[in-house]
Amino acid sequence: MGYDRYEGNTDREEYSIVEEVDALCGGALLITKEALDTVGGFNSHMFMYFEDIDISLRLRDFGFKLFYCGKSTVYHDHMGSSGGTSNFKRNFMNMRNRYISIGSRKGFLVGLTETIWYIFKWFTWKLIYSKRITLREYLERKK
Numbered sequence: 102m103g104y105d106r107y108e109g110n111t112d113r114e115e116y117s118i119v120e121e122v123d124a125l126c127g128g129a130l131l132i133t134k135e136a137l138d139t140v141g142g143f144n145s146h147m148f149m150y151f152e153d154i155d156i157s158l159r160l161r162d163f164g165f166k167l168f169y170c171g172k173s174t175v176y177h178d179h180m181g182s183s184g185g186t187s188n189f190k191r192n193f194m195n196m197r198n199r200y201i202s203i204g205s206r207k208g209f210l211v212g213l214t215e216t217i218w219y220i221f222k223w224f225t226w227k228l229i230y231s232k233r234i235t236l237r238e239y240l241e242r243k244k
Contacts, residue, residue: 120168148194150191
């Protein structure tokens with residue numbers, strides 16, 4: 102389950118760090134041609150949503166390290182490509198691409214199991230916690 106680090110926060114000096122992370126945002130991704138060629142590029146079955154997580158996971162599967170560089174300045178129109186897309190369609194595309202990513206890397210049954218578990222966790226959060234805390238706060242508590 103991914104989330105956008107520091108989303109909605111005013112930029113502060115404490116964010117100007119460099120550290121290894123599990124995945125990167127495609128809106129501000131810098132990658133070598135060698136790494137891109139090694140993992141086969143972006144998955145052509147994913148148009149948007151989760152494609153950046155997918156390539157991040159495949160890079161890690163091949164032994165590449167991923168780093169957040171808070172010293173960079175990047176301007177990104179978050180969800181700019183999907184401004185008119187309904188919440189249902191965005192959620193569906195995210196879930197579909199998540200399944201494609203896990204299924205292609207770990208197999209059909211793992212992909213199906215993880216997708217069902219994700220949907221269960223999402224509904225649990227939506228029904229119980231969404232009025233009280235953000236999804237990011239919920240995920241941080243589960244660590």
